[in-house]
Amino acid sequence: MIGPLLKGLGKTLEQMFRKPITIEYPERKREVSERFRGHPRLLRDENGRIKCVACHLCETICPSKAITVEPEGGEEMHDKHPREFIVDLARCIFCGFCQEACPKGAIMLNRKYELAQYRRDVLVYHKEKLLEE
Amino acid sequence: MITVTINGKAYQAQPGMTVMEVADANGIRIPRLCYHKALSPIGACRICVVEVKPGPPRPVPACTTPVADKMEVVTESESLAHYRRELLQLLLINHPLDCPICDKGGECELQNLTRELKISDQPYQAAKLTPQYDSQSPLIERYPDRCVNCERCVRTCRGWVGAAALYFDNRGYRTAVTAGGKVMDCEFCGSCIGVCPTGAIIDKTFKYSARAWQLRKQVIVCPYCGGGCHLVLETKKGKLKRVTASFDESVNGGIICSRGRFSLDIVQHEKRLTQPLVRKDGVLTPVGWEEALDYAAERIREIRSRYGPRALAGIGSARATNESNYTFQKFCRAVLGTSHVDSTGALDHQKMLRALVHVLGRPRVAWAEGEGASHRAIREVSGFQVALGTLDDLDRADTVLVVGSDVKKETPPLVWRINQAQKRKSLRELLVVSSRHTRFRSSARWGGTCRPGSSGFVVLGILKALFETGGERLRGLGDFRREEVLRRRLDATRWDLVQDVTGLDRDGMVFLAERLLEAERPSLVVGYDLAGLQDGYDAACYVADLLLVLGKKLKVHLTAEKANTQGCSDMGVSPYWLPGYAPLDEADRFQAVWKTDVPRDPGLPLPAMLAAAAGEGPEPVHGLLILGTDLFGTTLNAGVVEKALDRVPFLMCQEAFLNRTASKAHVVFPARLAVETEGTVTSGELRVQRQKGISFPDGPLEDWKILCELSRRLGRPMEYLSASEIFSEISGLFPHYDQYALPDIPAEGFWWNRLYRTKYGSTGWRRVLDPSLKAVIPWLELPPRSEKDRPFLLLVSRSLFQSGTLSRYGLGARTLEPRGRFRLHPQDAAELKVKDGDEVRVESASGAVSGPVELDRRVPRQTVQAALHFEDLPVSRLTDGGILRPVRVTRAAADPGPK
Numbered sequence A: 001m002i003g004p005l006l007k008g009l010g011k012t013l014e015q016m017f018r019k020p021i022t023i024e025y026p027e028r029k030r031e032v033s034e035r036f037r038g039h040p041r042l043l044r045d046e047n048g049r050i051k052c053v054a055c056h057l058c059e060t061i062c063p064s065k066a067i068t069v070e071p072e073g074g075e076e077m078h079d080k081h082p083r084e085f086i087v088d089l090a091r092c093i094f095c096g097f098c099q100e101a102c103p104k105g106a107i108m109l110n111r112k113y114e115l116a117q118y119r120r121d122v123l124v125y126h127k128e129k130l131l132e133e
Numbered sequence B: 001m002i003t004v005t006i007n008g009k010a011y012q013a014q015p016g017m018t019v020m021e022v023a024d025a026n027g028i029r030i031p032r033l034c035y036h037k038a039l040s041p042i043g044a045c046r047i048c049v050v051e052v053k054p055g056p057p058r059p060v061p062a063c064t065t066p067v068a069d070k071m072e073v074v075t076e077s078e079s080l081a082h083y084r085r086e087l088l089q090l091l092l093i094n095h096p097l098d099c100p101i102c103d104k105g106g107e108c109e110l111q112n113l114t115r116e117l118k119i120s121d122q123p124y125q126a127a128k129l130t131p132q133y134d135s136q137s138p139l140i141e142r143y144p145d146r147c148v149n150c151e152r153c154v155r156t157c158r159g160w161v162g163a164a165a166l167y168f169d170n171r172g173y174r175t176a177v178t179a180g181g182k183v184m185d186c187e188f189c190g191s192c193i194g195v196c197p198t199g200a201i202i203d204k205t206f207k208y209s210a211r212a213w214q215l216r217k218q219v220i221v222c223p224y225c226g227g228g229c230h231l232v233l234e235t236k237k238g239k240l241k242r243v244t245a246s247f248d249e250s251v252n253g254g255i256i257c258s259r260g261r262f263s264l265d266i267v268q269h270e271k272r273l274t275q276p277l278v279r280k281d282g283v284l285t286p287v288g289w290e291e292a293l294d295y296a297a298e299r300i301r302e303i304r305s306r307y308g309p310r311a312l313a314g315i316g317s318a319r320a321t322n323e324s325n326y327t328f329q330k331f332c333r334a335v336l337g338t339s340h341v342d343s344t345g346a347l348d349h350q351k352m353l354r355a356l357v358h359v360l361g362r363p364r365v366a367w368a369e370g371e372g373a374s375h376r377a378i379r380e381v382s383g384f385q386v387a388l389g390t391l392d393d394l395d396r397a398d399t400v401l402v403v404g405s406d407v408k409k410e411t412p413p414l415v416w417r418i419n420q421a422q423k424r425k426s427l428r429e430l431l432v433v434s435s436r437h438t439r440f441r442s443s444a445r446w447g448g449t450c451r452p453g454s455s456g457f458v459v460l461g462i463l464k465a466l467f468e469t470g471g472e473r474l475r476g477l478g479d480f481r482r483e484e485v486l487r488r489r490l491d492a493t494r495w496d497l498v499q500d501v502t503g504l505d506r507d508g509m510v511f512l513a514e515r516l517l518e519a520e521r522p523s524l525v526v527g528y529d530l531a532g533l534q535d536g537y538d539a540a541c542y543v544a545d546l547l548l549v550l551g552k553k554l555k556v557h558l559t560a561e562k563a564n565t566q567g568c569s570d571m572g573v574s575p576y577w578l579p580g581y582a583p584l585d586e587a588d589r590f591q592a593v594w595k596t597d598v599p600r601d602p603g604l605p606l607p608a609m610l611a612a613a614a615g616e617g618p619e620p621v622h623g624l625l626i627l628g629t630d631l632f633g634t635t636l637n638a639g640v641v642e643k644a645l646d647r648v649p650f651l652m653c654q655e656a657f658l659n660r661t662a663s664k665a666h667v668v669f670p671a672r673l674a675v676e677t678e679g680t681v682t683s684g685e686l687r688v689q690r691q692k693g694i695s696f697p698d699g700p701l702e703d704w705k706i707l708c709e710l711s712r713r714l715g716r717p718m719e720y721l722s723a724s725e726i727f728s729e730i731s732g733l734f735p736h737y738d739q740y741a742l743p744d745i746p747a748e749g750f751w752w753n754r755l756y757r758t759k760y761g762s763t764g765w766r767r768v769l770d771p772s773l774k775a776v777i778p779w780l781e782l783p784p785r786s787e788k789d790r791p792f793l794l795l796v797s798r799s800l801f802q803s804g805t806l807s808r809y810g811l812g813a814r815t816l817e818p819r820g821r822f823r824l825h826p827q828d829a830a831e832l833k834v835k836d837g838d839e840v841r842v843e844s845a846s847g848a849v850s851g852p853v854e855l856d857r858r859v860p861r862q863t864v865q866a867a868l869h870f871e872d873l874p875v876s877r878l879t880d881g882g883i884l885r886p887v888r889v890t891r892a893a894a895d896p897g898p899k
């Protein structure tokens, strides 16, 4: 009768001195893999200009319709970029299709994964925010 | 029939077809770049190479090689693929390959070909070219670095449009398409955009606003002119992004004009009316539908009970669908009980129809056994419509005579067909008589200048010449029952008078008459320079007589300025006839269907109606109902219109925009445009087409629905649930329309003057001209001449970029011609000491208008030309119901500046 009880206590003691598997989120955050697919972000080229040319391919490929691109022309003849670029993170399923479709390497998924918010609209990222990410 | 083997399989072909055509007809894909089915092949790109046996040992281009009997063709092989890849890689040397940016991406033939031929690199190097970009032209942008020199744009602009605004510059490696100057100076039809396989010519209004695959495409019939072109409206999320045309349809063959392509944005214009307006304390105030309808019904009831039904009058619209116009005239006749119903067609197009009806007869069907029940065997079809030609008749014509029409501006598709027929050489003689010089006229084999307003005399002169020189050749052609009277009139009009009035000599007339007599399949194009005259009806009677004398072989083509100009008359929006041109004494037939009394007394035509609304005459009009019409944009004198609209105690308008007429109304209902209304429209060639209706803003209702609502409130309800119900009622009363149910009308529509489809079978009955000869042969009035103190003639004309006053809200029209101008010949301008852009004051007996001048060599001397489209150039202050008026032109006094 007492045997199994002691055995259980022993197990507890053993665990107390082991390194824990869980971490104290959100005080501590876990490192994710190099190839992790997190939030989409927009990139700039070496001159600091947005790489995206507003071709709408990411918008088209996105299976959950999370992306909206609004194009605008520039001064030069072959110049197009997004006036607005919106990713609704609440819709994004982090499939990475956009990154794969992009002919300009302008969009990629970073390693951020947090999505908990009190309000949905906070998760609608606009161009500036996507460039900061 | 010959047999051709392609890739081992045998196919039947017609001699004269090319390998490409045979392959396309049988669904075999041969890669191509410069070939386009709407254009004659030139064999420039050689992408379409195939191997033929018997034939040269080297590959030949499929698009220019005609097939021969027992020819064996191979379209795919190792070496062919190699050739094609090499050729394409050479084309890509200077190509920017910016498909993600390029608007053409996704629908680009070059892009697709690159994938089809599996090209992933471009190994060649060559001197870099500096492309001459064109970003300054209005509405169109050109990127020569994306051009593949296929010449499609050049061929289209020359062969179809007739503008010849594009051509190749330089040779060899440096060959490039150019438009001459720095910016394009052309018709801005955008047809070159439509044919370009790449993104070298693009629609500036669409640039970077969406990608091809995001757009929803819906086909509509153009709301502007009576050409009946099919337009493809491309929308994204319910917003109109661009208008294109499809080369797969048979009406306009993929070519459209600048109004159709660039001015359709009126559908989503911010000034569209979306709420009913009722005048309260003198101000038009937005109210709900119920309130506005109740108010209108109340006012109508009040007028009817106080003054009787003839105190009410209605003006229908050449813009509205057949169903709306039919409902409108029925509303006037059956619900209100008035016979005063007309449209602005009364000022021009309807005069031609009236003359044709009077001389050649109304459309009639004679049934094989007994009268009455429909859809039995037809014995005979007769009436004026038998003499009206279709666009396809123009394709076949060997001689075309144009009199009294600036065709390109009135109905461009007629010109496109003529251009094509000339290019094919099936049309041998194009003869144009006009008072203005036009590019179209310079493409003619014979062009004659007549004095403004003399078109009727030109036709008279041709008739005179026919009788004088035609002799025996005339006999057996037509109908000579009127010969005696006609000859008397013609003999009484001496040649020196004809020459004096027209400015053309007898030899010219004899030449034209001779050409018509000699021709196998002659066509006559008549338009608004004849019909718009004060005595346009009389002049049109001579056109009808010409048709009579030349009999069945002569086809006449009437230009139509608005999309449903023809349909509006077909539907009986006229004081002279009921729907289907039925005489007023046939009212019984309509009474039986409408189940109310139908007035038989003749109603007032438009000008008299307005006079009555101004309180003149024995029967003043106290309530005026207007369907989609701006009376200030017509040749009716603006002062007269203003007086009528200001005086009339009740004015109701159904409008899409608050134009000047509607702004004087007591109640305005927001109406859907025809493109937003399900129903039918009838183009100038009597082609009845189905309009599917795409609605843009929320709020406006179909015109016929508004009228149904009103009729319910007036105690004589017209209970229609759908447009097809109305259409079948129309068909029941007008057998020529009874060929399909509305939903079954084929994409290309049907011609109501050809009862050969569906129900009626195609054989066993005759089409005859059975002239009613009701009209007397009128004396033509001398056209207005300049007077001593009014030495100029005002000639009302049209702009290529505008159509009536509706287009003034369109982006294309606003961009290309932002304001109205008086056009003067440079020499006249020099004599008046005015320069291009100076202000002049033009003064007629009824008013004066100031506006800027544009010098134009094509304007006849002593003439000032102006259009009615512009808000800032109120030309109708000068006119009096016709297109000509003597005026005085002076330099406007220097601007006194702000006081």
Ligand code: SF4
Pocket: A051, A052, A053, A054, A055, A056, A057, A058, A059, A069, A098, A101, A102, A103, A104, A105, A106, A107, B100
């Ligand atoms: S695919 Fe790339 S270039 Fe295209 S819109 Fe998306 S981010 Fe921009």
Ligand code: SF4
Pocket: B095, B096, B097, B098, B099, B100, B102, B103, B104, B105, B106, B108, B109, B110, B111, B146, B198, B199, B200
């Ligand atoms: S023209 Fe065609 S191939 Fe060239 S950039 Fe545009 S889409 Fe790409």
Ligand code: SF4
Pocket: B156, B157, B161, B163, B164, B165, B166, B184, B186, B187, B188, B189, B190, B191, B192, B193
């Ligand atoms: S827009 Fe029309 S007229 Fe102008 S160049 Fe193109 S095809 Fe020719």
Ligand code: SF4
Pocket: B146, B147, B148, B149, B150, B151, B152, B153, B154, B177, B195, B196, B197, B198, B200, B201
């Ligand atoms: S502009 Fe377009 S249509 Fe014209 S030659 Fe170049 S590629 Fe062909």
Ligand code: SF4
Pocket: B222, B223, B224, B225, B226, B227, B228, B229, B252, B256, B257, B258, B259, B260, B261, B411, B412, B413, B803
């Ligand atoms: S306005 Fe006439 S010619 Fe131009 S697109 Fe419309 S129907 Fe065709």
Ligand code: FES
Pocket: B031, B032, B033, B034, B035, B042, B043, B044, B045, B046, B047, B048, B049, B061, B062, B063, B064
């Ligand atoms: S398609 Fe035949 S040569 Fe260009």
